[in-house]
Amino acid sequence: MKKILQFAFILSSASFSLIAQTPCEDNLAAGFPCEGYDLQARITPAQMDASLANDSWGWTDPESGIEYALIGLNNGTAFFNLEDPTNPLYLGKLPTHTINSTWRDIKVYSNHAFIVSEASGHGMQVFDLTRLRDVSTEQTFTEDAHYDGFGKAHNIVINTDSGYAYGVGTQTFSGGPHFINIQDPLNPVGEGGYADNAYSHDAQVVTYTGPDSDYTGREILIGSNENEIAIVDITDKSNPVEISTIGYSNIGYVHQGWFTENQRYFLLGDETDELLFGFATRTIIFDFNDLDNPELHFEFEGNNTSTDHNGYVVGDKYYLASYRAGMRVFDISDIGNESMTEIGYFDTFPPNDAVGTSALWNVYPFFRSGNIVLSGDSGFTLVRDPDFLGIEDETLTADLSVYPNPATTLVNLQFNKPLGSVSIYNILGQEVLQVSSQENKLQLNTSDLPSGVYFVQVGALTQRLIIK
Known part of the structure; x- marks a missing residue:
C-alpha cells in the first residue's frame, strides 16, 4: 500500500497532534460538502452554553506557539485551546458586559482581545489572553478592562501596527469610526472619531505600503459604508481627511472588504446584492493603485447563489465566509488580469446554498499552522488543508x-x-x-x-x- 507523506509547519515539537479527524473524501467530511479541506472539529452553540455563535478571531501565544480560537456568542465570548486541533479544549467564556445580542465582534492586539457588541451599553471589553495559558478546565472569566466611550458597536477594527482600535457602527460620530488608543491595552483612551462619511458597517485600517507613494506610511482607513467605500487618511486623529469615495452598479449593502497583500486591489462583499438583483455570489474588486482615484477593476460571480459575508486575503488566497455555502477559497494570484478561481470549500450548511444571512458568518485563516476557524450561528468549526505546509x-x-x-x-x-x-x-x-x-x-x-x-x-x- 502506497504511503502518503503530509507535512505541517509547527513552532516546536511540543505540539503533537494529527491533522485530520475527518478527511474530505469524495467531497464529503462527516456529511459536510467539501473540497480540499478536512474537518478537524465542530462545536455547537449548546456546547458553549449559548443559543448561537457569530463572529470569531484567533490568537497565537508568542511564548508557546499554541493557537487559540476566540468565538463570539450571543451571550459572551468563548475560548478554545487548539494545541490538539482534532480535540479543541474549551476553556470557558467571558460573559457579555450587558444583555445578550446576536452580534459580537472580536479583534486581537498585543495579547489582548477587544470585544464589542450591538447590545445596548456594552462598550468595549478588554481581556488579557495570556490568562488562558494555565487554564485546563472550563471557567467563567471576567474582563480586565472596559471602555465606555460608546455603548453598542457593530464591529471593531484594529491596526496592529499603530496600536489603535476603531469602533464602527456605534451611536457616536454618526456611526463612523470611533478612535481608541490601545497601545496600553488595559488603559484604552478615546481620541475622537470621523463622521463625514456617516455610518461605517466595517472597515480595514492599514499603515499604508501600497503603490500610491503619496500615502506611504500613512494610516489609511477603507470603510465599507452601506452605500459606498470611503478611503480616509486617519494618521492625524484630530484631523482625519477624506481621500476619495467610490461606488459601483447594483449596490445592495456595502458590507466588508479586504486588501490584497500588496495593497493594490480591494475585494468587497455586498451583503444583499444576491437577494436584490439575482446575482450568483458576487465579489467586487477595485483597483486602488491611486487612492485619490480608485477604479472598479472587475466583478466576479462565484458558482453558487449564497449571500457573502466576511472575506480575508492570505497570500494569493481569498477566504470567504459565504453564509449557506460555507467557506469558499479562491486563487487570486492572477487578479491583476481580472481572474479569480475557486480552488476549495467547506460547506457548514449542507441543505442548500440559497440566499440568506444565516449559517457561516466568519472565517479566520491567519494561523501559521493552517488551522482555519469557521464560525456562525450553528457554532464553531475547525478545518484544515491537509497539504498545507505552513506559513x-x-x-x-x-x-x-x-x-x-x-x-x-x-x-x-x-x-x-x-x-x-x-x-x-x-x-x-x-x-x-x-x-x-x-x-x-x-x-x-x-x-x-x-x-x-x-x-x-x-x-x-x-x-x-x-x-x-
Whole structure:
C-alpha cells in the first residue's frame, strides 16, 4: 500500500497532534460538502452554553506557539485551546458586559482581545489572553478592562501596527469610526472619531505600503459604508481627511472588504446584492493603485447563489465566509488580469446554498499552522488543508523547506546552510533515524518506517511528518 507523506509547519515539537479527524473524501467530511479541506472539529452553540455563535478571531501565544480560537456568542465570548486541533479544549467564556445580542465582534492586539457588541451599553471589553495559558478546565472569566466611550458597536477594527482600535457602527460620530488608543491595552483612551462619511458597517485600517507613494506610511482607513467605500487618511486623529469615495452598479449593502497583500486591489462583499438583483455570489474588486482615484477593476460571480459575508486575503488566497455555502477559497494570484478561481470549500450548511444571512458568518485563516476557524450561528468549526505546509515565520528564520512527493517515500530537505545532524523521532520521542550531511540538501528514505506521526528535526527547527 502506497504511503502518503503530509507535512505541517509547527513552532516546536511540543505540539503533537494529527491533522485530520475527518478527511474530505469524495467531497464529503462527516456529511459536510467539501473540497480540499478536512474537518478537524465542530462545536455547537449548546456546547458553549449559548443559543448561537457569530463572529470569531484567533490568537497565537508568542511564548508557546499554541493557537487559540476566540468565538463570539450571543451571550459572551468563548475560548478554545487548539494545541490538539482534532480535540479543541474549551476553556470557558467571558460573559457579555450587558444583555445578550446576536452580534459580537472580536479583534486581537498585543495579547489582548477587544470585544464589542450591538447590545445596548456594552462598550468595549478588554481581556488579557495570556490568562488562558494555565487554564485546563472550563471557567467563567471576567474582563480586565472596559471602555465606555460608546455603548453598542457593530464591529471593531484594529491596526496592529499603530496600536489603535476603531469602533464602527456605534451611536457616536454618526456611526463612523470611533478612535481608541490601545497601545496600553488595559488603559484604552478615546481620541475622537470621523463622521463625514456617516455610518461605517466595517472597515480595514492599514499603515499604508501600497503603490500610491503619496500615502506611504500613512494610516489609511477603507470603510465599507452601506452605500459606498470611503478611503480616509486617519494618521492625524484630530484631523482625519477624506481621500476619495467610490461606488459601483447594483449596490445592495456595502458590507466588508479586504486588501490584497500588496495593497493594490480591494475585494468587497455586498451583503444583499444576491437577494436584490439575482446575482450568483458576487465579489467586487477595485483597483486602488491611486487612492485619490480608485477604479472598479472587475466583478466576479462565484458558482453558487449564497449571500457573502466576511472575506480575508492570505497570500494569493481569498477566504470567504459565504453564509449557506460555507467557506469558499479562491486563487487570486492572477487578479491583476481580472481572474479569480475557486480552488476549495467547506460547506457548514449542507441543505442548500440559497440566499440568506444565516449559517457561516466568519472565517479566520491567519494561523501559521493552517488551522482555519469557521464560525456562525450553528457554532464553531475547525478545518484544515491537509497539504498545507505552513506559513513561514520570520522569527524562526524560515530556514527549513520540505518538499514532499506523494508518489514516493522520499523526503527532501533543503536548508540555507549545511544541514549538520538530521533526526527523525516518533511520537514517543524516540529517535528512529539519524543522518549527517555537510551539504544543504538531503534526501531521506522513510520506506522502513511504519505509518504514524514523526518529527524531522534540523537544528532548532522541527517539522511534523505524517506517514499514512
